[in-house]
Amino acid sequence: MSSKEMLELPTVGNHYVQLYQEATQLSDAVCHFIADRLTDQEGIIIVATSLHTDIFCTSLTFRGYDPNELIKKGQLTLLDAHTLLASFMVNGMPNAQLFLDAVSPIFRKVFSRFSSARVYGEMVNILWKNEEKESAIQLEMLWNALLKDYNFSLLCAYEIDNLNHANYTEALDCICTTHTHLLSPQESNQFEKVILDASKEVTSVDMSSMIYSNSKLGHPTTLMPAAQASLFHLSKTMPLELEKILDKVKVDLAHTPT
Numbered sequence: 001m002s003s004k005e006m007l008e009l010p011t012v013g014n015h016y017v018q019l020y021q022e023a024t025q026l027s028d029a030v031c032h033f034i035a036d037r038l039t040d041q042e043g044i045i046i047v048a049t050s051l052h053t054d055i056f057c058t059s060l061t062f063r064g065y066d067p068n069e070l071i072k073k074g075q076l077t078l079l080d081a082h083t084l085l086a087s088f089m090v091n092g093m094p095n096a097q098l099f100l101d102a103v104s105p106i107f108r109k110v111f112s113r114f115s116s117a118r119v120y121g122e123m124v125n126i127l128w129k130n131e132e133k134e135s136a137i138q139l140e141m142l143w144n145a146l147l148k149d150y151n152f153s154l155l156c157a158y159e160i161d162n163l164n165h166a167n168y169t170e171a172l173d174c175i176c177t178t179h180t181h182l183l184s185p186q187e188s189n190q191f192e193k194v195i196l197d198a199s200k201e202v203t204s205v206d207m208s209s210m211i212y213s214n215s216k217l218g219h220p221t222t223l224m225p226a227a228q229a230s231l232f233h234l235s236k237t238m239p240l241e242l243e244k245i246l247d248k249v250k251v252d253l254a255h256t257p258t
Contacts, residue, residue: 002188003029003183003188004032006183007029007032007033007036007155007183008036009037010033010118012116012151012153013151013153014153014154014181015140015143015144015147015156015178015179015181016033016153016154016156016179016180016181016182016183017155017156017157017158017175017176017179017182017183018030018158018183019157019160019161019182019183019184020157020158020160020185021159021160025185026052026157026159027052027055027059029155029183030046030052030056030120031059031060033118033155034046034056034060035063035065036063038118040075041114041115041116042114042115042117042118043074043075043114043118044076044077044120045077045106045107045110045119045120045152046076046077046078046079046119046120047079047081047084047119047120047123048079048081049082049126050080053078053080056120074109074110074113074114077106077109081121081126082126084103085123085127088102089135092132092135094139094142096142096145099139099142103146107150107152111150111151116151116152116153117150117151117152118152118155119153119154119155121154122157124136124140124156125159127139128159129159137174137177137178140178140179144178156179160172160175162184162185162228163246163249163253164246165235165239165243168231168232168235168242169235176221176224177221177222179222180223181223181224182228183224183225184224184227186227186253188226188227190253190256191253192225192227192230194253194256195207195231195245198245198246198248198249199234202245202248203238203245
């Protein structure tokens with residue numbers, strides 16, 4: 001199943017994370033998640049900055065939805081990420097009880113009308129960008145606990161470059177520990193070919209079998225596209241070559257027609 005298909009038909013209990021660098025990448029992913037194949041039995045909760053909320057609502061309109069009508073009938077709930085985050089942070093860390101106090105009334109209201117929900121949140125990205133990484137991971141764990149109590153799927157997004165070799169030393173592994181599925185910004189088929197070509201040029205080795213193996217084995221904790229899993233594998237087995245491979249991948253992707 002492609003990343004787009006997973007977002008269009010999210011599974012209750014799954015915790016997805018979208019990596020992005022461009023606003024269009026974020027908007028496309030979020031709107032696939034909150035709008036595509038949405039049923040009347042599903043609620044939508046968006047926890048985002050005001051700028052991103054405006055972008056998402058515009059995209060909803062383009063998809064034939066009236067955000068104001070969705071809000072009026074209770075199907076769409078919009079929450080400001082900064083305001084909600086401030087309500088449960090204590091000494092730089094999320095407080096579990098205050099988090100529940102803040103979100104439980106919202107969830108009870110939504111689930112009084114709908115059997116399941118699609119929830120998008122970017123509070124963790126705010127913390128991550130402020131170098132409060134431990135706080136971000138703790139907040140992800142609070143979300144994971146909430147996933148056990150309510151029927152919803154959850155999408156988070158991190159503004160992080162999956163083509164920067166430095167992010168494979170710790171950051172991406174750290175993010176993966178709290179998510180069931182990692183979605184890279186690149187289209188899988190094209191991304192796989194570019195990685196194969198770049199790897200062969202840098203190492204003089206055909207890595208197609210390694211890509212295939214990763215599509216079967218995946219990542220130790222998180223499901224992801226085979227091409228993305230291969231970059232994790234290279235970071236562990238060929239760390240010195242990874243930087244050169246990723247530099248080549250960036251150049252090739254920049255010259256690949258979209």
